Amino acid sequence: MLPLGTSAPPGRMDEELPDGLLFKDHDFSSELLRQLNGFRQNRMLTDVSICTGTQEVPCHRSVLASSSPYFRAMFCSNFRERREAKVQLKGIEAGTLEQIVSYVYTGQVRITADNVLPLMEAASMLQYPKLLEACSSYLQSQLTPSNCLGMIRLSEILSCETLKKKAREVALTRFPEVATSADLKELCALELRDYLGDDGLCGEEEKVFEALMVWVKHDLQARKRHVQELFEQVRLQYIHPAFFHHFIANEALLQSSPSCRTILETAKRQMFASYVTTSAPDLQPPWHVPPRTSYQDFLILLGGRKDNQETTRDVLLYNRQTNQWENLAKLPTRLYKASAVTLHRSIYVLGGMAVGAGKNVPSHNVYIYSLKLNQWRLGQPMLVARYSHRSTAHKNFIFSIGGIGEGQEVMGSMERYNSIFNIWESMASMPVGVLHPAVAVKDQRLYLFGGEDIMQNPVRLIQVYHISRNTWFKMETRMIKNVCAPAVVLGERIVIVGGYTRRILAYDPQSNKFVKCADMKDRRMHHGATVMENKLYVTGGRRLTTDCNIEDLASFDCYDPETDTWTSQGQLPHKLFDHACLTLQCIPHIHTSP
Structure with missing residues (x-):
């Protein structure tokens, strides 16, 4: 036992026993190997030489046999090498052999870009799994799209599963770059x-x-x-x-x-x-394959009016992993009451009142945003300048409906963008021109719910457009009294989200019936709504207080149709209304990575 006030020297971790002291010297084995390596270097007590070509490396049979199953089988079985003074190893270069033997005696080896492959091959052949894994880790750190396929071939030859797994991960996650490599052709x-x-x-x-x-x-x-x-x-x-x-x-x-x-x-x-x-x-395709798991749904807010009621160019992305809002490339210009849709992994912002430069005029411009590039570009302009209109996408088309035109008139016209041929074309006008209806497409039909007339009175109509026939019809209903409300497709129903009311109505097109869902907390309008993973998300807007004042909102809420309940998702970065709220499905890239 050590005297009081002293501690065990480095390398000692003594343990008291009932009948004495168990002395542990953890430096002993490493010191023993160091001494043996000194003997080897001075050719003392060595009993075998490992040879490759003309190079001979003197060693101790007992040390080699203790270090790997390969040498144990060679020197402890009835192979002729057991008795030979010199043993030839084929397929290993002289420098590599020196490094392997040095590793056996010291537990250290320097791995570089120049020696990693021969070291790895030797470690595989001579059965040094930890050295093989160290080489694998080094190669994993060097993986690129241009070499990952070659690394997979190497890992298969050397039976190195960790390298194979990591290289395949690079090949899949960086596939567009891998596809340009020469190895893909092979x-x-x-x-x-x-x-x-x-x-x-x-x-x-x-x-x-x-x-x-x-x-x-x-x-x-x-x-x-x-x-x-x-x-x-x-x-x-x-x-x-x-x-x-x-x-x-x-x-x-x-x-x-x-x-x-x-x-x-x-x-x-x-x-x-x-x-x-x-x-x-x-019609169903002959294959029923979902999108690849690399595709993700992103919730994006753009434009609208924020805190001080100025029209904003902000574009925000909600990161569900961190529950944070991230800024994307701003809208090219300030647009008051534009509309926005997603189509083919892009966002289209249509029309709106161009704000600034001394005068405000309705716009017919179309701006297209790529999340992959985080960039905006100018698209094919609409036939008619309009704002306070509604837009929706279906298959390869975008429909731009109604709104206010250059003469400040309420328009009943509709135009359609064909994304295949990049052209706009006029379609049949709606039966009754309205502003701010709730719009959604389901089963080849475009539905307009409610809205307001030129005098800002609610219109109690459902207007239905048959897409293939280019024809409209209308239905009067007492259930509809929404203004400045979005609509979304949730399962088999179209859900109308508020609109100067807290009421949520789910419309079934097949039965032409409405079902009431759980109310929102506030009488809400000018808000955004979208669907992700079969849940409804509602952002911002304005609410009518109990004393009939209007208050701007920064709330962010989620409705689950399975439980018919609402939960708060937190707050937006600022109060926001008259904005677009969209779900964009695409493959995440560096600036959108979780």
């Missing part, structure tokens, strides 16, 4: 099919198709027989219809395959049915 058909069919592949389907075509055309004669099985891995329902129309539908390689032609024809009917046939809802 994959066999089965390997490429495995990547293209993986649910975790992180890349737009357009990139998946392009990678497939690059691979096939790299050796057309040998590979064209694989076109069908590979083409089936492309999830055509998530490809931009314009891309499909211009680059896929008439691709000669696909047209030469009867099976691929069948897939193309079915995809055409599914994509373009809304102006070809009235039976589109009954």
Whole structure:
């Protein structure tokens, strides 16, 4: 036992026992190896030389046998090496052998870009798993889209599962960059099919198709027989219809395959049915594949009026992992009462009153936002300048409805944007021109609920537009009295969210009946609403207080139809109303990563 007030020297962790003291010297084994390494370097007590080519490295059989199953089998079994003074190792370079032996005696080795591969091969061959794993960790830190496929091949040769797993993760999450690498062209058909069919592949389907075509055309004669099985891995329902129309539908390689032609024809009917046939809802693609798991839903707010009631250019993204709001690229200009929709992984902002520069005039401009690039660009302008209008998207189209025109008149006109051909066209006008109705599309029909007339009186109408027939009809109903309220499709119903009321109404188009849902806390209008993962999210707006004053809101609430309950999600960064509230489904990139 140590004298009072003293401590055990470094390396000692003594343990008192009932009948004495258990002395532990944790430096002993390392000191022993250090001494043995000194003997080896001075060729003292060595009893075998490990040779490669002309290089000889003197060692102790007992140390080698203790360090790896490979040498244990060599020196402790009835192999001839057990008795030989010199043992030849094939396939290992002299410098690598020196490093391996040094590692055996010291437990240390320096891994660099120049020596990692031969070290890894030697560690695999000579059965040093910790050294193999250390080399694997180094290579994992060096993984890039240009080398990950080669690393996967290496990991398979060396049976290194951790490297294989990490390299495959890079190949899937950075697929658009991997697709441009030379290694992709060298994959066999089965390997490429495995990547293209993986649910975790992180890349737009357009990139998946392009990678497939690059691979096939790299050796057309040998590979064209694989076109069908590979083409089936492309999830055509998530490809931009314009891309499909211009680059896929008439691709000669696909047209030469009867099976691929069948897939193309079915995809055409599914994509373009809304102006070809009235039976589109009954059509189903031959594959029932959800979007890849890399696609995520993002809740985005843009424009509107904030705290001091000035029209804002802010664009905000809600990060569900951190419950924080992040700023995206601002709107190119201030727009009062514009409308916004999502279509084909982009946001379209339509019209509005252009604010500033000394005069306020209705705009016919269309601005398109890409979350992938975090950039805005100017799109094809509408035929008519309008604000206080409503817009909605269906299949390949955007419908822009009503609003106030350049002469400050209430318009009943509607125009439609065709995203395949990038053109706007006039459609049938609504029966009754209204402002601020709730709008949604369900089962080939566009529904306008309520709204207000030029005198700001509520209009108790449902106006229904049949998309394929380009015809309207209207229905009077006492249930409708909403103004400045959004509508969303939630399951099989269209939900009208408030509008100078706290009431939530779910409309069933099949039965033409309304069902009341749990009320909101406030009488709310000028708010935003969207659906994510079958839940309704409501943002900002204005509320009527009990004494009939109007108060701006920064509230952020969620409605769960399963439980018919509301919960608060916190607050917006500031009070906001007359804004767009949208769900954008796309693949996250650096600035949107959770």
